[in-house]
Amino acid sequence: MQTSTFVDDWLCYNTILGEGAYGEVKLLIHKKSQEKIACKIIDHHKYKDASAAINREVTIHKLLDHENIIKYFGRRQEPLKEYIFLEYAAGGELFQLIEPDVGMPPANTQMYMKQLLCGVSYLHSKGIAHRDIKPENLLISIDGILKISDFGMATLFRFKGRERLLDKKCGTKPYLAPEVLQRPYKAPAADLWSCGIVFVAMMTGELPWAEATDKNEEFLKWKNDIYISETPWAKLGNTALSLARQILNVDSMRRLKLEQIERHPWMRLEFSFVISGNPLIRSTENSSDSSEDGSEKPAKRWNSMVEAETRMNRDTPTVTQSQPTISHRHSTIMEAVDSLRNTRRDQVCFSQPTQNEDLVLQFTQSPITKDNFQDLIKRLTRFYVKTGLEKTLEVLCTVLDSLHYGWTTDANGAVSVTTVDSCKNQLTFKANLFDMDGKILLDFRLSKGCGLQFKKKFLKLKECLSDIIDNKDVKI
Ligand code: ATP
Numbered sequence: 001m002q003t004s005t006f007v008d009d010w011l012c013y014n015t016i017l018g019e020g021a022y023g024e025v026k027l028l029i030h031k032k033s034q035e036k037i038a039c040k041i042i043d044h045h046k047y048k049d050a051s052a053a054i055n056r057e058v059t060i061h062k063l064l065d066h067e068n069i070i071k072y073f074g075r076r077q078e079p080l081k082e083y084i085f086l087e088y089a090a091g092g093e094l095f096q097l098i099e100p101d102v103g104m105p106p107a108n109t110q111m112y113m114k115q116l117l118c119g120v121s122y123l124h125s126k127g128i129a130h131r132d133i134k135p136e137n138l139l140i141s142i143d144g145i146l147k148i149s150d151f152g153m154a155t156l157f158r159f160k161g162r163e164r165l166l167d168k169k170c171g172t173k174p175y176l177a178p179e180v181l182q183r184p185y186k187a188p189a190a191d192l193w194s195c196g197i198v199f200v201a202m203m204t205g206e207l208p209w210a211e212a213t214d215k216n217e218e219f220l221k222w223k224n225d226i227y228i229s230e231t232p233w234a235k236l237g238n239t240a241l242s243l244a245r246q247i248l249n250v251d252s253m254r255r256l257k258l259e260q261i262e263r264h265p266w267m268r269l270e271f272s273f274v275i276s277g278n279p280l281i282r283s284t285e286n287s288s289d290s291s292e293d294g295s296e297k298p299a300k301r302w303n304s305m306v307e308a309e310t311r312m313n314r315d316t317p318t319v320t321q322s323q324p325t326i327s328h329r330h331s332t333i334m335e336a337v338d339s340l341r342n343t344r345r346d347q348v349c350f351s352q353p354t355q356n357e358d359l360v361l362q363f364t365q366s367p368i369t370k371d372n373f374q375d376l377i378k379r380l381t382r383f384y385v386k387t388g389l390e391k392t393l394e395v396l397c398t399v400l401d402s403l404h405y406g407w408t409t410d411a412n413g414a415v416s417v418t419t420v421d422s423c424k425n426q427l428t429f430k431a432n433l434f435d436m437d438g439k440i441l442l443d444f445r446l447s448k449g450c451g452l453q454f455k456k457k458f459l460k461l462k463e464c465l466s467d468i469i470d471n472k473d474v475k476i
């Protein structure tokens, strides 16, 4: 698609799909064709150092054309703002599909692993390393296909057949291969290590360590082969564990190559699916786990784990995590409710029409309703409540206070929550209240931090808000 196509007739919903290092990502819909694309809006005024980084990202991204990679359509540069147009992934981020401490059905893990490896194989064939593979950067299309996104850290490691070692330490700590922290390192093996961590996250709902260094106890145990009875490894069947061991081989020279991962017995197990999008195991009869000792089948294990987890969630009283409150709090609950009352909330607030005649984007004035809400990213981190707008905000803020989370509201009543995760890293997420024809939908979206940790916090909040949740209306 040419950049010129982006003249007129594109409506931009002001609802934010996601937040990036240099700005926001919004949804554009073509007035006539209804085609949907994502638009990364970079604010050069706010982020003075964005230009060089964005240029690098675009230079690499525009070379790519593959089913498992988000397509780059074009860019528009203005003095203070820049727009990058991308294929829209309506299924959200991969971490949404990972149940904390449980994971997802092995069949789904296998399907996403195959798609991830397909995309990574294409990238490496082009001499490009991604360097930030993690569930937050793996998006899901409307048809449930995994798409690698975010080329902000990508680089060329092979040019005209000559490969170079990399020595820039970049990426996200829990996903970084040990050699990346020591440097220099071989790019393809480092990307595959990150895929290995994604594999463990999908299978178990956990990240094995905060960083792959000798300072980290969990990593040291893994390195020294004294991990087997511990979580997350104890949750893997033998075949899956054998795959994890060979991808997460600390010796990058002995780590499985991409084609070897694809040929590993676990990748060839046969699972059956029920529904696309959120496939569940139909039966375990067809799954032939070729584990060395004939151990329990993964699908069966997953089902029993879910049952155990559900039991545990039901039986365990909510314990407030003692976390330091980050002083981010600008409003009291009553101030927040008052400001909501005084704001004319079209529930989603839309930008002003542009003054610049030339501007490609025309902003829609129509509010999000039940009908067009389906255009927005499908998320599992949202639910309907029985309470009205003000009461919901009041209850939400009270719960946030009781959990010692810092929070602040913006002019539209969206609540920004800041806390720290169990690894003491900052975690920020947004809660938006949507008035859907009189029913309030409470939607949580990660802003900054680890997706799995965010989902954990979401589940805790959901439990605390169970009195106001409307379980009847499940169609979201
Ligand atoms: P960071 O460095 O924090 O990862 P970034 O500037 O590289 O941020 P992205 O990761 O590309 O930004 O995008 C931020 C978020 O926006 C994503 O995690 C995702 O939720 C959403 N997003 C990005 N691109 C798309 C897309 N094509 N379709 C739907 N949502 C998207």
Ligand code: MG
Residues within 6 Å of the ligand: 136, 137, 150
């Ligand atoms: Mg990202």
